Amino acid sequence: MAAVLLVVLGVALVSRAQGPVVERRTPPPEGPSQPLPYSHRQHLELGLLECADCHVNPDRGRLMTFPDTDTCLSCHEAMPASAATLKRLESARVSSTPLPWTRVYRLADYVYWSHATHIGAAIACETCHGPVAERDVIALETNITTKRGCVTCHEARQVLSDCGDCHEPRQ
């Protein structure tokens, strides 16, 4: 019994010492309104899609990008039941303009950032963006766009802490 208690206490202490590296905002703020009421929860529940089907990291760089209209139409073209969505997607295709999604997570331009490095370090999307697959609307759920959101993890992992690692001039 005492041994079990010690183990439980030990686990609690360890997780407290590490702390939540990227902090959650609770309750999360409201997300922006979007050109279509696209829901991650509704789509990921289908069990047919993965993040990488819609978010790629071109040239292993800064951005994850948004899916092109054809990705959406690959299903919606055959779904006349959601007529309004289909109409909006088709007019985007006809005019060759991507849907104007409102960005939620955005860093100041003077911050050097790369998704590629962090995905390469096996950090899950959810660590920085929260439980996206459970969300109907994406909101700024964590403090990842603040310096504290970056530095707390870098300190915990003992990686880069020089000003020049995240700001100009970058060597």
Ligand code: HEC
């Ligand atoms: C794998 C197939 C698939 C892909 C890819 C897909 N959808 Fe859907 N979408 C669905 C299904 C299935 C539903 C649910 C219909 C229902 O339950 O009534 C849905 C529902 C929706 C809805 C809810 C309202 C409505 O019209 O039913 C919107 C809005 C939507 N999708 C937009 C998008 C957008 C934007 C994209 C591209 C970013 C996309 N979808 C990609 C299959 C897909």
Ligand code: HEC
């Ligand atoms: C069918 C395509 C599709 C899939 C699959 C998908 N997403 Fe998205 N994602 C979108 C679209 C469209 C938006 C823009 C609308 C919005 O913010 O909800 C978006 C927005 C986001 C954003 C907010 C970006 C910003 O800052 O504006 C994050 C974070 C994100 N997705 C993460 C994920 C993760 C993590 C997964 C896998 C669990 C995933 N997405 C799967 C289509 C997709």
Ligand code: HEC
């Ligand atoms: C270590 C934290 C971190 C991880 C891990 C992470 N992101 Fe991000 N994400 C960010 C930050 C910071 C931004 C804002 C970047 C900017 O403004 O240039 C962002 C922006 C985005 C955006 C919107 C703008 C764009 O095109 O980049 C999408 C979409 C996105 N992330 C999806 C994902 C997906 C999908 C994954 C997992 C494969 C993921 N992110 C993993 C921190 C992270």
Ligand code: HEC
């Ligand atoms: C959850 C942990 C975590 C968070 C949060 C995080 N990082 Fe990192 N970062 C790492 C790790 C681990 C590495 C080392 C990767 C390697 O060496 O392969 C790294 C490396 C880097 C590098 C050097 C590699 C490169 O791409 O040049 C920069 C710059 C960087 N991070 C910037 C940021 C910024 C800016 C933020 C906040 C927006 C941030 N990081 C948030 C874990 C994190």
Ligand code: HEC
């Ligand atoms: C791991 C990445 C990282 C490191 C290391 C880092 N910064 Fe930052 N810094 C950021 C981010 C992210 C922001 C944006 C903060 C925001 O918009 O809330 C920022 C913002 C700033 C700003 C704008 C004002 C402010 O505080 O919001 C200044 C000035 C600054 N940093 C100076 C420094 C100096 C000096 C160092 C070295 C002691 C340093 N930074 C180290 C990521 C970093």
